[in-house]
Amino acid sequence: GAVVSQHPSWVICKSGTSVKIECRSLDFQATTMFWYRQFPKQSLMLMATSNEGSKATYEQGVEKDKFLINHASLTLSTLTVTSAHPEDSSFYICSAREGGFPSGANVLTFGAGSRLTVL
Amino acid sequence: QKEVEQDPGPLSVPEGAIVSLNCTYSNSAFQYFMWYRQYSRKGPELLMYTYSSGNKEDGRFTAQVDKSSKYISLFIRDSQPSDSATYLCAMGGLYAGGTSYGKLTFGQGTILTVHP
Numbered sequence: 212g213a214v215v216s217q218h219p220s221w222v223i224c225k226s227g228t229s230v231k232i233e234c235r236s237l238d239f240q241a242t243t244m245f246w247y248r249q250f251p252k253q254s255l256m257l258m259a260t261s262n263e264g265s266k267a268t269y270e271q272g273v274e275k276d277k278f279l280i281n282h283a284s285l286t287l288s289t290l291t292v293t294s295a296h297p298e299d300s301s302f303y304i305c306s307a308r309e310g311g312f313p314s315g316a317n318v319l320t321f322g323a324g325s326r327l328t329v330l
Numbered sequence: 331q332k333e334v335e336q337d338p339g340p341l342s343v344p345e346g347a348i349v350s351l352n353c354t355y356s357n358s359a360f361q362y363f364m365w366y367r368q369y370s371r372k373g374p375e376l377l378m379y380t381y382s383s384g385n386k387e388d389g390r391f392t393a394q395v396d397k398s399s400k401y402i403s404l405f406i407r408d409s410q411p412s413d414s415a416t417y418l419c420a421m422g423g424l425y426a427g428g429t430s431y432g433k434l435t436f437g438q439g440t441i442l443t444v445h446p
Contacts, residue, residue, distance in 0.1 A: 257433050326371065
């Protein structure tokens with residue numbers, strides 16, 4: 212099946228620094244990837260939709276300048292948390308649409324997630 | 331009212347028990363339904379995908395959809411300690427195509443523990 216690789220799996224940084232998280236589709240091309248955020252014991256909250264070659268679409272309440280998304284190729288999307296603060300500490304998960312399902316169906320394959328801790 | 335409601339549990343059962351997990355939804359536009367399993371500190375993995383009302387079986391897992399009642403269920407037979415995880419229901423609408431895929435809406439997740 213489709214595999215989505217996410218890196219790093221765990222990152223600790225100082226307040227005020229920027230952190231980049233990579234999401235790669237390993238054996239398929241993903242024109243669209245999705246970035247989610249998950250707090251402990253809570254569900255996934257969609258942050259933004261990453262579109263290859265164009266600007267990301269952010270969900271209401273998500274700061275575009277804080278969470279920079281770049282989808283430079285069909286297999287790579289990156290999320291950069293700029294000037295991170297302790298309240299940005301969370302579990303960030305990317306996903307891509309898996310093939311083999313009806314056209315337009317958003318059956319997603321998820322990466323393993325990246326746990327960000329901002330000190 | 332949330333679009334998707336899922337009892338967060340936690341749910342604790344003995345090994346071998348039948349587990350029933352449920353979600354209700356309010357948006358009639360949802361056309362396909364999924365169950366994901368998420369182990370601690372990992373990304374969700376797809377367990378079941380269904381499109382039409384009725385039952386779909388895969389090994390010990392059965393997904394049930396009742397569109398008229400806007401209710402979906404996941405049944406786990408002969409539950410094992412390795413089934414201990416958080417189970418998330420997810421659903422979405424069908425789109426005609428193009429690059430503007432619609433988004434998935436997730437339930438809150440049910441924490442399941444199967445003890446030996």
